[in-house]
Amino acid sequence: RKEVEQDPGPFNVPEGATVAFNCTYSNSASQSFFWYRQDCRKEPKLLMSVYSSGNEDGRFTAQLNRASQYISLLIRDSKLSDSATYLCVLLYNQGGKLIFGQGTELSVKP
């Protein structure tokens, strides 16, 4: 079983749509969680950290359920510029290793 599994993509949505990405992880010892965004042929960029209480940053809302080992990202009122691959990422505090999911591709169409 992969350490991090994400929804298979791609997601094709119209502008203004709400889209949700799901992610599950297998190692309960994972301590920190993030969503990264990666544009084609570019490096990943941190979108937001994910906290147990849930957190929001503008149109983006992230949720963490430690009991179910599940993470989600909700994007509201999607924009063309949101088109990218979204990566679910875990941090093992020991050694600072980041473990990346395979990514879910989002394409927002006009």
Place this chain on the structure above:
Amino acid sequence: GAVVSQHPSWVICKSGTSVKIECRSLDFQATTMFWYRQFPKQSLMLMATSNEGSKATYEQGVEKDKFLINHASLTLSTLTVTSAHPEDSSFYICSAQKRDEQYFGPGTRLTVT
């Protein structure tokens, strides 16, 4: 700020040659840097953890004699792909750790012909 650069941004080499990729933290010192590899349509896979002044720690399945890592200063880590083969063609990305966050370089696209 926290800026990480990589050089070169892309390289094409012939099979059997060696290629060196540099990763620099431009405005901070990084005792720990990480090297990742990403094949098309796949996730980033950690290859090794590079610690300044000591030997790198390689992930399972990564050949340390093929992927030589040197972290000689607090701002520079290098990855040398020795005797490159077409299956080594990939996107190589480094990151440098600053406090609790990793900052990624722009990546190096290696094509081995």
